[in-house]
Amino acid sequence: MERTAVRGRLTWQVATVASVRTETDSVRTLGLEVPGWPGHRAGQHLDVRLTAEDGYRAERSYSIATAGGEPVAITVERLDDGEVSPYLTGELRAGDQLELRGPIGRWFVWDPSDGGPLLLVAGGSGVVPLRAILRHRQRSGSNVPVRLLYSSRTLADVIYHRELDQYRGGAQVSYTLTRSQPPGWTGYSGRVDAAMLAEIAWPASQHPLAFVCGPTSFVEAVAEQLVALGYPAGRVKTERFGGT
Amino acid sequence: MSSPVSRGFRHLRRPSAGQEGRVPPGQYVTQGFPVLSAGPTPRTPLPEWTFSIRQDGDTLTSWTWQEFQRLPAATVTADIHCVTRWTKLDTVWRGVSMDTLLEHVEHDDPYVLAFCDGGYTSNLPVKDVTGGQAWVAFDYGGQPLESEHGGPARLLVPHLYFWKSAKWVRGLELRARDEPGFWESHGYHIYGDPWKEQRYAGD
Numbered sequence: 001m002e003r004t005a006v007r008g009r010l011t012w013q014v015a016t017v018a019s020v021r022t023e024t025d026s027v028r029t030l031g032l033e034v035p036g037w038p039g040h041r042a043g044q045h046l047d048v049r050l051t052a053e054d055g056y057r058a059e060r061s062y063s064i065a066t067a068g069g070e071p072v073a074i075t076v077e078r079l080d081d082g083e084v085s086p087y088l089t090g091e092l093r094a095g096d097q098l099e100l101r102g103p104i105g106r107w108f109v110w111d112p113s114d115g116g117p118l119l120l121v122a123g124g125s126g127v128v129p130l131r132a133i134l135r136h137r138q139r140s141g142s143n144v145p146v147r148l149l150y151s152s153r154t155l156a157d158v159i160y161h162r163e164l165d166q167y168r169g170g171a172q173v174s175y176t177l178t179r180s181q182p183p184g185w186t187g188y189s190g191r192v193d194a195a196m197l198a199e200i201a202w203p204a205s206q207h208p209l210a211f212v213c214g215p216t217s218f219v220e221a222v223a224e225q226l227v228a229l230g231y232p233a234g235r236v237k238t239e240r241f242g243g244t
Numbered sequence: 245m246s247s248p249v250s251r252g253f254r255h256l257r258r259p260s261a262g263q264e265g266r267v268p269p270g271q272y273v274t275q276g277f278p279v280l281s282a283g284p285t286p287r288t289p290l291p292e293w294t295f296s297i298r299q300d301g302d303t304l305t306s307w308t309w310q311e312f313q314r315l316p317a318a319t320v321t322a323d324i325h326c327v328t329r330w331t332k333l334d335t336v337w338r339g340v341s342m343d344t345l346l347e348h349v350e351h352d353d354p355y356v357l358a359f360c361d362g363g364y365t366s367n368l369p370v371k372d373v374t375g376g377q378a379w380v381a382f383d384y385g386g387q388p389l390e391s392e393h394g395g396p397a398r399l400l401v402p403h404l405y406f407w408k409s410a411k412w413v414r415g416l417e418l419r420a421r422d423e424p425g426f427w428e429s430h431g432y433h434i435y436g437d438p439w440k441e442q443r444y445a446g447d
Contacts (some may be wrong), residue, residue, distance in 0.1 A: 008446050009444075009446035009447055010444050010446065010447070012247075014247075014248055049247070050250040050253045051247040051248065051249050051250060051253070052249070052250065052253050052254060052255055054249075056255040058255065058272070059245070059269070059270045059329060060329065061328060061329070062298065081273070083255065087250065087252070087253045089251040089253070091253065092250075096250070096251070097248040098248065098250060099247055099248065104431055104444055105280050106429075106430040106431045106432050107427075107430040107431075108282075117248050133286065144431075207310075209436065212326065216278065216279045216392070220285060220392055223284035223285065223368075224284060224285065226284065227284045233283050233284045233362055233363075234283065236283050236284050237282065237283060238281060238282060238283050238284070240278070240279055240280065240281070
């Protein structure tokens, strides 16, 4: 059953940047103050619209980084050939305003009642909506077991590192570093592959629910491997970005 | 409502000469071919592939892959517009016109629901898939359509947002009423006109 009531048109609202937090050299989290925000579900996204002095406008979608009930935040990675992300990660300051509308999407979302066990697989900034799911699980006191496998290029590229390291008990976080590993690294190395997933993924017999988010090639590979491990396609939800 | 101006925000991607009027509002032109899909990519072997037209649970007509390849095909050059904001100009496809397919059935239903491998569906008015506006495409850029882009065959309905060009399509169900398909049930617009920015439900 659809739990989000059908609303009217999503209208553009003016939001104020409440906080700017540096996550990595190329990633920032923007805390946003949005009067009248209707609330959101973990995994949803929103649209941002910027207007230049000459009236030119650009719109982009970003995953919401926070659990429902928390203030809205987005985590943005700077794409060097991008138009909007260099502005959001470079120019924007606390107190600045921008327009947004949302929340959007009713597929790549998780609530405790959706159950698990949960397998989250993130590539790069694909961790953002999965972090929202982890926070939502934590805040709601859910005991659904969850495992996150998070692939980054280097240790310095890991977003939310300190926060993710604090998960204990039913929430287990594993990292793999694809480009370089610091001395003494005890996590995984290299791209997520069948062997890594076979170790970390819940057995298909436990009826797990998987969420995979990252660049297209990453998502294609991981989703295919999960199907090979016996996950029904309908239990593997994917979201992709990039490719332009 | 007047929009706040983003101090220091400059545009890089204004449409170049010859592109004006071809890029719908809120879109930008990409040279790449990004992918939007909700789950793993289905892979149906061609010997198992069929394309069917159904009505009220009955299959009115059906083609195997070989039979489908013998239908008259057309080369189509079109601009495509994804709801995630990329627009790709002058894409070249080869496929069978929906007019050709629908000639094989007699009906007066005003809607179709495209059904696909992986359980996806998308709803369309018949008037939007007839009159030389829609195809079932199996080649892209002169090559067989790759599975991550919807191969072996996908709908091509370029005047609507590209999720309406359902990937991995296996047939059409004729419908008396318009009922939302997969993305349309998950927050996206029931019709999806990019020139009216009908991205989300209610737009």
